[in-house]
Amino acid sequence: MSDSPKSRISCILGILLLFAATGSACADFSDGKLPDGTYHCEVYLLGLFLNLGDITIKGNVYTGPVTFGAAQQGYNYQMDANGVVTWLGPLGGYTAGGNSLSLTQATLDGETTPSFDIIMKQPDGAFTASTCTKAK
Structure with a gap:
């Protein structure tokens, strides 16, 4: 490769364009949606991961959680600019x-798999947290 100023500028511009293209592909909260897909939900309890079912997201609609069979109905959800999700329908056992x-808090870091944490309050006042991670 030539070491001329023109070739260096071309190389730098190419790298900047690559960063710009990949940077815009990263998920963020600005569109108010979680990435479409199926999210597997688990809770860590007494040294074991317990399956709480799968929640499917498509646009601003969710179904589930489903452990066996198919979801009965879809419901809308909303997500604010901070990644806080509001479910506008029932959420199974939650x-x-x-x-x-x-609270439901989304994590949409471009370097990790999209996920959200659901904090549930039980009738006795205790809180339980589960994590729902997008299946690959």
Whole structure:
């Protein structure tokens, strides 16, 4: 490769264009949506990971969580600029039997798999956290 100023400038411009292209491909909270796909939800309890089902996201609609079979109905969700998700319908066991949702926080770091953490308040006042990670 030539060491002329013109070739150096071309090389630098190529690298900058590469960074610009990959930078815009990273997910963020600005569009108010989680990336489409199926998210596997688990909780770590007593030294074991327990499956809480899968939540499927498509646009601003979610279905699930589903452990067996297919989801019955889709519901809308919203996500604010800070990645806080508001579910606009039921969320299986997270919202059944006296349980309620405390917070859902999305993580959309471009270097890791998209995920969200669901904090559930149980009827006795205790809190349980689960993580839902996008399947590859």
